[in-house]
Amino acid sequence: MNTLENQAVANWPGYDYPLACRVIREGDQKILYPVMKRSAAKLKGFIAWGKYIPSWDFKTVSKFVKDHVESPAPRLHLIFSIGKEVVGFGSLAPMDDEKEIQIALWVAKGHERKGIGSWIVHVLEFYAFDVFGYHYLYYQHDAQNKASGKLPGKHGFRFSHSFDSPKTAMNESGLWMSWVKQRPEHLPPGFIDTGDWGNWLETKFPWVSLI
Numbered sequence: 001m002n003t004l005e006n007q008a009v010a011n012w013p014g015y016d017y018p019l020a021c022r023v024i025r026e027g028d029q030k031i032l033y034p035v036m037k038r039s040a041a042k043l044k045g046f047i048a049w050g051k052y053i054p055s056w057d058f059k060t061v062s063k064f065v066k067d068h069v070e071s072p073a074p075r076l077h078l079i080f081s082i083g084k085e086v087v088g089f090g091s092l093a094p095m096d097d098e099k100e101i102q103i104a105l106w107v108a109k110g111h112e113r114k115g116i117g118s119w120i121v122h123v124l125e126f127y128a129f130d131v132f133g134y135h136y137l138y139y140q141h142d143a144q145n146k147a148s149g150k151l152p153g154k155h156g157f158r159f160s161h162s163f164d165s166p167k168t169a170m171n172e173s174g175l176w177m178s179w180v181k182q183r184p185e186h187l188p189p190g191f192i193d194t195g196d197w198g199n200w201l202e203t204k205f206p207w208v209s210l211i
């Protein structure tokens with residue numbers, strides 16, 4: 001069971017603070033601008049909009065934040081941080097079927113290979129299944145993105161299929177791998193089935209975001 005509310009929080013290995021997250025909000029360009037610029041060379045490899053980051057100024061990142069804050073459901077955007085440093089970003093994005101959702105994420109430069117991407121998947125899975133109640137969660141990545149390709153198998157996703165997609169980022173091959181995970185049967189109906197947030201809006205997670 002992917003429960004987050006009762007998990008104890010310790011400092012993330014190798015850091016002096018726990019790993020925390022919160023929903024993106026207005027004004028976050030102040031914290032995202034420096035980390036996105038620093039991570040530009042990394043992000044442009046496998047993220048379509050990443051190739052534009054080197055030319056982005058503060059105003060452009062402000063628009064990026066505004067667009068994400070105002071993006072309609074089922075989109076969800078979370079900023080992950082350790083202490084006052086942004087270490088990653090994770091989203092839920094729509095699929096063609098309204099009962100399905102997919103994960104998108106990136107880890108900031110300097111914080112790779114420290115388990116942060118895996119934790120982002122864990123948190124997004126919780127929101128997808130426990131809170132929203134989606135029936136299927138997808139994880140998709142370009143075949144050349146080896147780091148991203150290591151994550152779904154670790155979290156119980158099964159390989160679903162591959163598909164061709166036009167190359168939109170610098171290091172993409174155009175061949176994509178699609179992994180899927182089904183919602184556990186024991187979970188109660190989520191928001192997409194009931195239209196009711198229940199107690200989720202009052203839920204206090206064990207971490208505290210310092211940003």
